[in-house]
Amino acid sequence: MSLTIEKLQLGRHSTARDAALAIVTLQPGETLLSVPSWTTALLPSEKSRRCDWCGRLSPPGESLKKCSGCGCYWYCGSKCQLRQWKAHHKYVCKHYTRYEASPAFQVLSDEDKVDAILLSNTLGHLNQPELDASPSLADSPHIVFDSLVQHRPAGFSVPPICGSMSKTYTDSEIVDIYARFGNNNFVLHSHLTPFAHGVFPLASRLFNHSCIPNAVAKFVLNTGEQPRMEVVAISEIQKDEEITIPYLDPAIPLDVRQHQLQSRYGFTCTCPLCLFQQSISPVPLAPPTELKTLEAALRLAIKPEGSEILTLPRGWDLPSLPERLYPLLHPTYLPALSETFSKASHEGDYLTALESGLTLLALYGTIYPVNYPLIGMHSLELAKTAWNASIAGVSGRSEEEIVADARLYLQLARQVLDILGPEGDPGGPAEETTTLLQLLDEQQ
Ligand SMILES: C[S@@+](CC[C@H](N)C(=O)[O-])C[C@H]1O[C@@H](n2cnc3c(N)ncnc32)[C@H](O)[C@@H]1O
DSSP: OOOEETTEEEEEOSSSSEEEEESSOBOTTOEEEEEEOSEEEEOGGGBTTBOTTTOOBOOTTOOOEEOTTTSOOEESSHHHHHHHIIIIIHHHHHHHHHHHHSHHHHTSOHHHHHHHHHHHHHHHHHTSOOSSSSOOGGGOHHHHHHTSOOOOOTTOOOOOOOSTHHHHSOHHHHHHHHTTTTTTOEEEEETTEEEEEEEOHHHHHHOEEOSSOSEEEEEEOOTTSOOEEEEEESSOBOTTOBOEEOSSOTTSOHHHHHHHIIIIIOOOOOOHHHHHHHHTOSOOOOOHHHHHHHHHHHHHHHSOTTOSSOOOOSSOOGGGSOGGGGGGGSTTHHHHHHHHHHHHHHHTOHHHHHHHHHHHHHHHHHHSOTTOHHHHHHHHHHHHHHHHHHHHOBTTBOHHHHHHHHHHHHHHHHHHHHHHOSOSSSSSHHHHHHHHHHHHHHHO
């Protein structure tokens, strides 16, 4: 398939069939692709909180309007309701209540329920003529969806379908369509919190996975429109370089990551992060007597004594990590550290919170590529902790020192979140960071 979209084009890949390649040099923060979802389905926890079409939260003081047919879909206005009706709800509405109450649907896991609804919606979409009579390939979700790689993991079985579409397609056609689901669909998130699953055929056709991605997907919500996926470069990408996104959190332990990539997507990841972690595996646990020394050394690597700048590794830099720090890469260490930071910040044990939060930031810096959104989110959390600590007081540290740290963390948060740009629900970390920086400036 030949496919060129402004800044990127499809080229051959040695193991993944095709790959998205940059046509020109791309800068961090550049939007590489912006596409509306073909169809989405909200997670059960989000039903009636968000519009089923545009995915926006119900505006403050207003409630969403319920579909009078099925009573199970909610909309922020008639524009969204009409569009969803035309796209696929007309096929499922009068069947939905019985379908949702059926034992075959009820036994499914929450994730599978969402995919079952997504499949029902997708069948509706496939049954519609393309909007454009002679669409370019990139504008034709039908053709692109048809060309997606199929994957049938162990235990693969098609969930029950809602509505009249089950009669329009043969069983084997439905199996073929569902076999493109697990490895091609996306989890939609707002400020990194998932709220829906969605089908974006063009994005699926283009982007392979790397645990050290050079781009990430974000989701933009506008009334009347389906949620839009935007793929944003987080580092400089050279002409002809492959553009990759993370299919899962690169901080997940190596064996779990490899297992999930193999079972859900059917491939073995050979990115430099996986290869490096394999090469040092099994990582020993740090002896408890040495842990504090190793943590201090890791913190010093990003924030040398008295330094007024944070030096996160430029891009993924694990091979340059001193070998004596490898025990901090043990798979159980990061979750324990993250727990310590959350608990200590919450309980007001600020000495522990500031130390563990900075160690965690340094550890994230060794795993995630530079400008990875989670680094910005964590840096904001650490800034808020430092802010609270400056008010409460921490023994051995002056208020000025702690406020200076809060500013450093906020600046890092802003740098990273500015590259990601606006996404998801109103408010959120980018706005919070700007407000806190303004407050700090006013206090000076
Ligand atoms: C969303 S598609 C990506 C586009 C795909 N390369 C294509 O040609 O349509 C996901 C599938 O691509 C392949 N894939 C993605 N990332 C890969 C990687 N890093 N190594 C090998 N295969 C990969 C797997 O077959 C996976 O199920």
